[in-house]
Amino acid sequence: MTIDDLVDEAIGREGGFVDDPHDAGGATRWGVTERVARANGFAGDMRLLPRETAARIYRTVYYVAPGFDRIGAISMPLAELLFDTGINMGPETAGTFLQRALNLLNAGASLYPDLKVDGACGPKTRAALESYFQRRGKTGEGLSVLLWTVHGFRTARYEAISVSRPANERFAYGWIARQVRMGIAA
Known part of the structure; x- marks a missing residue:
C-alpha cells in the first residue's frame, strides 16, 4: 500500500x-x-x-x-496504523502510542533503550523500531504483537475520552469497529 x-x-x-x-x-x-x-x-x-x-x-x-513516511520504509502495516490513528486522534498521539509500545516490549530496556515518549517519531524511535524487529521479527508474531499493542492503546483512549465526554459514546462503536476492520494480525 x-x-x-x-x-x-x-x-x-x-x-x-x-x-x-x-x-x-x-x-x-x-x-x-x-x-x-x-x-x-x-x-x-x-x-x-x-x-x-x-x-x-x-x-x-x-x-x-510526523515521520510516518519513514516508519513506512521500515513497516508499511505499522505506518498505515499510525496514519489512521493520527487522523482520528492526532499524529502526536499516534507517535506516543508507538513509543509506549516499543518501551513496553523492550524487555526492561534490555533490547534497546527506553524512548522519551514525546510523539516525535524521529531517529531514536526508528532505531528502536529496527531493534525491535531484529529481535522480535518484522513479520508474523513480532509485527502482530506491536500492532496489537498500539491498537490496545487506541482502544483505551476511546474509552477514556468517552468517559470524560459521554457524548463521545455515540461514536465509540464505530471507532472500535474501524480497528477491527483494519485487522490486528500482520
Missing part, C-alpha cells in the same frame, strides 16, 4: 461534508476538520473544501510531518 492508497482510502471512508453537533471536531469535509483546514491555509466554506486540498493535508500533516 502507498501513501496515495492510504489517502484515497481515508477520503473515501470519511466522505463529504459533516457537521454533527455531537462531534467535538465540528465541521469536516473529507474527514479534515475546519481547525486543521484553517491551519493549513484553507479559508473558504468547509462545504467546498477541495478533495485535492484534503489529500495534501492528509499527506503532509498526517503522514510526512
